[in-house]
Amino acid sequence: MNPPVPGPVFDVFAVLNGVVDLRSYPRRNLVLSSPQTGGFIFGAADYQRAIFEPVVHLVNGIEMLESQGWELVSVVERNIENVYYTMAFMRRT
Numbered sequence: 001m002n003p004p005v006p007g008p009v010f011d012v013f014a015v016l017n018g019v020v021d022l023r024s025y026p027r028r029n030l031v032l033s034s035p036q037t038g039g040f041i042f043g044a045a046d047y048q049r050a051i052f053e054p055v056v057h058l059v060n061g062i063e064m065l066e067s068q069g070w071e072l073v074s075v076v077e078r079n080i081e082n083v084y085y086t087m088a089f090m091r092r093t
Contacts, residue, residue: 009033009087012061023068028092032065034058036084054086062088069093 006020008027012034014020022030034054062072073089 007031011035012057012088015061016057016064022065022070025092029073030070030090032058032061032088032090034061034086034088036086054084058086058088062090065090 007025007030009031010020010022010033012032015022015032034057036050036054058075066072069092070090071093073091075086075088077084077086079085
């Protein structure tokens with residue numbers, strides 16, 4: 001019996017930090033997930049960081065995977081139990 005195929009949803013931090021190497025990923029599609037940064041928001045700078053930091057990490061992950069033969073299909077944002085996730089759907093070219 002073969003172990004289940006990992007994924008298809010991967011945390012962008014794991015991909016960017018090399019914890020997950022998708023070069024040998026067997027499926028044609030995957031999803032990169034970037035949760036919002038947590039904590040209290042006290043000022044304009046913290047508010048902007050909370051909004052844009054997950055997007056910046058996701059774009060970094062998209063660019064990294066594009067250099068490995070993946071292409072961006074779509075990006076969505078979902079609210080799951082008051083945590084916002086930005087997700088990029090990718091397809092191997």
